[in-house]
Amino acid sequence: MTDTTLDNTIPTARTSPFPLKKAAALGALLLALLAAPIAIGDQFISHIFITIFIFAGLSTAWNIVGGYAGQLSLGHAIFYGIGAYAGVMLMNMGISPWLGMFAGAAVSVVVAVAISYPCFRLRGPFFSLATIAFLEVFRVLALHFREFTGGATGLMIPLKFGWEWMVFRDRTPALLIAFGMLVVALAVAWWIRSHRLGFYLVATRERQSAAQAAGVNTVKVRLIAVSASAALTAFIGTFHAMYLTFIEPAAMFSLTMSIQIAMFALIGGLGTVVGPLVGALFLVPLSELARGWLGAQALGLHGFVYGVVLVLVVLFMPNGLMGILARYFGSAAPERGSQSAPVAAAPRAAERPPIGNDILVAEHLDKHFAGLHVTNDVSFSLKEGEILGLIGPNGAGKTTVFNMLSGFLKPDSGSVRVRAEDGSWQAPLTPGDFAAIGVGRTFQIVQPFAAMTVEENIMVGAFHRYRDVNDAREAARETAFRMGLGPWLHAEARGLTIGGLKRLEVARVMAMKPRILLLDEVMAGINQTDVRRAIDLMLSIRDSGVSIIAIEHVMQAVMSLSDRVVVLNSGQIIAEGKPQNVVRDPQVIEAYLGKEFTHAQA
Numbered sequence: 001m002t003d004t005t006l007d008n009t010i011p012t013a014r015t016s017p018f019p020l021k022k023a024a025a026l027g028a029l030l031l032a033l034l035a036a037p038i039a040i041g042d043q044f045i046s047h048i049f050i051t052i053f054i055f056a057g058l059s060t061a062w063n064i065v066g067g068y069a070g071q072l073s074l075g076h077a078i079f080y081g082i083g084a085y086a087g088v089m090l091m092n093m094g095i096s097p098w099l100g101m102f103a104g105a106a107v108s109v110v111v112a113v114a115i116s117y118p119c120f121r122l123r124g125p126f127f128s129l130a131t132i133a134f135l136e137v138f139r140v141l142a143l144h145f146r147e148f149t150g151g152a153t154g155l156m157i158p159l160k161f162g163w164e165w166m167v168f169r170d171r172t173p174a175l176l177i178a179f180g181m182l183v184v185a186l187a188v189a190w191w192i193r194s195h196r197l198g199f200y201l202v203a204t205r206e207r208q209s210a211a212q213a214a215g216v217n218t219v220k221v222r223l224i225a226v227s228a229s230a231a232l233t234a235f236i237g238t239f240h241a242m243y244l245t246f247i248e249p250a251a252m253f254s255l256t257m258s259i260q261i262a263m264f265a266l267i268g269g270l271g272t273v274v275g276p277l278v279g280a281l282f283l284v285p286l287s288e289l290a291r292g293w294l295g296a297q298a299l300g301l302h303g304f305v306y307g308v309v310l311v312l313v314v315l316f317m318p319n320g321l322m323g324i325l326a327r328y329f330g331s332a333a334p335e336r337g338s339q340s341a342p343v344a345a346a347p348r349a350a351e352r353p354p355i356g357n358d359i360l361v362a363e364h365l366d367k368h369f370a371g372l373h374v375t376n377d378v379s380f381s382l383k384e385g386e387i388l389g390l391i392g393p394n395g396a397g398k399t400t401v402f403n404m405l406s407g408f409l410k411p412d413s414g415s416v417r418v419r420a421e422d423g424s425w426q427a428p429l430t431p432g433d434f435a436a437i438g439v440g441r442t443f444q445i446v447q448p449f450a451a452m453t454v455e456e457n458i459m460v461g462a463f464h465r466y467r468d469v470n471d472a473r474e475a476a477r478e479t480a481f482r483m484g485l486g487p488w489l490h491a492e493a494r495g496l497t498i499g500g501l502k503r504l505e506v507a508r509v510m511a512m513k514p515r516i517l518l519l520d521e522v523m524a525g526i527n528q529t530d531v532r533r534a535i536d537l538m539l540s541i542r543d544s545g546v547s548i549i550a551i552e553h554v555m556q557a558v559m560s561l562s563d564r565v566v567v568l569n570s571g572q573i574i575a576e577g578k579p580q581n582v583v584r585d586p587q588v589i590e591a592y593l594g595k596e597f598t599h600a601q602a
């Protein structure tokens with residue numbers, strides 16, 4: 001590691017994932033998109049723009065779930081269909097679609113929560129398949145209840161014109177409504193992405209367990225995202241039904257529709273605020289023009305050309321059109337191998353606070369994995385202000401113990417109790433409970449939120465203390481500079497070296513200001529100089545009143561840091577005590593250290 005001088009100045013500039021300059025550019029683009037068809041005044045052109053606005057709105061709504069939260073739903077036509085049917089059915093009863101769309105949105109939210117809750121357990125393609133299955137159920141239901149839905153013959157809207165009924169002879173009012181809906185969808189998507197919820201969603205998408213360790217209720221945030229997305233989709237569904245004037249199950253609950261909605265976001269730029277709009281802007285005219293120009297020449301030729309363009313985009317633009325734009329206007333990637341800014345000199349307390357009473361107690365922890373008895377009656381305690389070293393050979397069960405101390409694994413028997421700030425003893429169960437009571441942990445295999453910047457990664461931890469984005473950003477920057485990550489604030493975590501990722505892992509948990517810190521091999525794979533710095537950092541963390549349990553194989557660190565050491569072997573505690581005594585224990589030498597270590601110590 002080189003001794004690069006650390007720039008200790010913490011910049012106070014406040015940036016968001018969607019800063020003002022970009023917002024102004026988007027505003028100008030939207031105004032131009034509205035002005036163009038009005039200025040041209042052609043019915044067909046207006047129709048194309050209405051279609052762009054509708055699909056861009058639908059795709060923006062989908063992107064909240066599919067892009068931010070990473071749940072690739074192919075069932076979004078359910079909410080579109082519910083919005084459409086609610087609007088038309090209520091209109092048939094004399095109720096304005098402006099009210100109908102809220103009814104459709106309310107039903108969609110209930111359906112979305114009911115479907116998503118069990119499906120969140122499914123990962124990747126299995127989630128997508130489940131959403132397709134639900135879509136098919138809704139199509140069949142719409143066919144079956146023909147007294148309400150008109151069955152396969154569909155429903156015609158009663159031809160009542162005017163703003164009250166959302167039906168017009170001229171295209172301009174429809175253009176304005178479609179535009180308004182797109183703006184609302186974009187505003188909601190932007191708000192979510194630039195606030196705590198958006199950070200939590202992306203973190204959940206990137207690494208669910210790391211997000212849980214940072215105190216994120218991953219189920220709750222995804223349910224909120226699904227609800228917002230379903231409501232927006234239903235709003236647009238109601239309007240589109242009025243625009244089409246006729247609805248039927250095959251068109252409203254169609255898989256093609258679901259795929260199209262998702263595709264615009266994929267092509268434009270998954271997980272970005274404006275990606276879906278860019279995708280729709282590119283693809284809707286292409287599809288309409290291909291249909292108009294080529295449809296007459298040879299049957300299906302337009303579909304072929306459209307398909308070829310899609311394949312080319314997917315092959316050559318993995319991050320969508322927004323990826324290309326970001327390459328020209330975005331920030332540069334961090335340089336690998338140069339991430340050596342030292343950890344800031346940790347301010348040490350003049351005097352070490354005295355070791356207090358127990359703050360965490362593990363009692364009789366037993367855990368089996370199939371036939372393997374991984375931990376066997378493991379009991380120990382951690383005292384306030386203490387550093388407890390947890391050592392043992394590979395496979396001894398150390399990480400399993402950590403998983404039980406942080407709610408990631410439920411012990412088969414035994415318990416973990418933690419003393420809360422008010423002095424009461426609690427028995428947290430879930431990772432969220434542990435985070436809430438002040439237990440923070442790192443992971444042996446680093447778990448960065450790869451697509452987020454270093455700053456955003458640490459902010460996910462800081463949100464545990466601060467709701468406000470600017471406060472969380474400030475806290476994250478402070479932590480980043482303290483951890484020597486200052487120069488890489490705006491670099492994506494995926495570009496960091498292993499040393500950088502280890503620091504990021506600790507920085508994220510430190511930003512939570514935990515009272516108890518569980519460190520899982522944070523010194524593995526780093527060089528001697530960094531080990532010494534990491535030791536200093538841990539001592540300063542301890543001096544600031546944090547109690548630490550550290551799993552570590554680097555004996556230099558174990559010996560100089562630990563007040564006490566617990567040795568695990570084959571899931572059982574074989575020794576416990578002061579480090580200098582433990583390393584002389586014949587059982588520990590036999591099972592873990594080897595005779596060479598004792599000789600070296602002597």
Ligand SMILES: Nc1ncnc2c1ncn2[C@@H]1O[C@H](COP(=O)(O)OP(=O)(O)OP(=O)(O)O)[C@@H](O)[C@H]1O
Pocket residue numbers: 369372374392393394395396397398399400401444
């Ligand atoms: N989810 C799991 N399913 C089945 N076996 C598991 C699981 N997790 C851990 N094990 C097994 O339990 C044993 C203890 O693993 P654990 O990771 O807790 O050990 P460790 O002491 O942390 O080892 P290391 O120092 O190599 O990280 C190992 O044999 C491991 O293969």
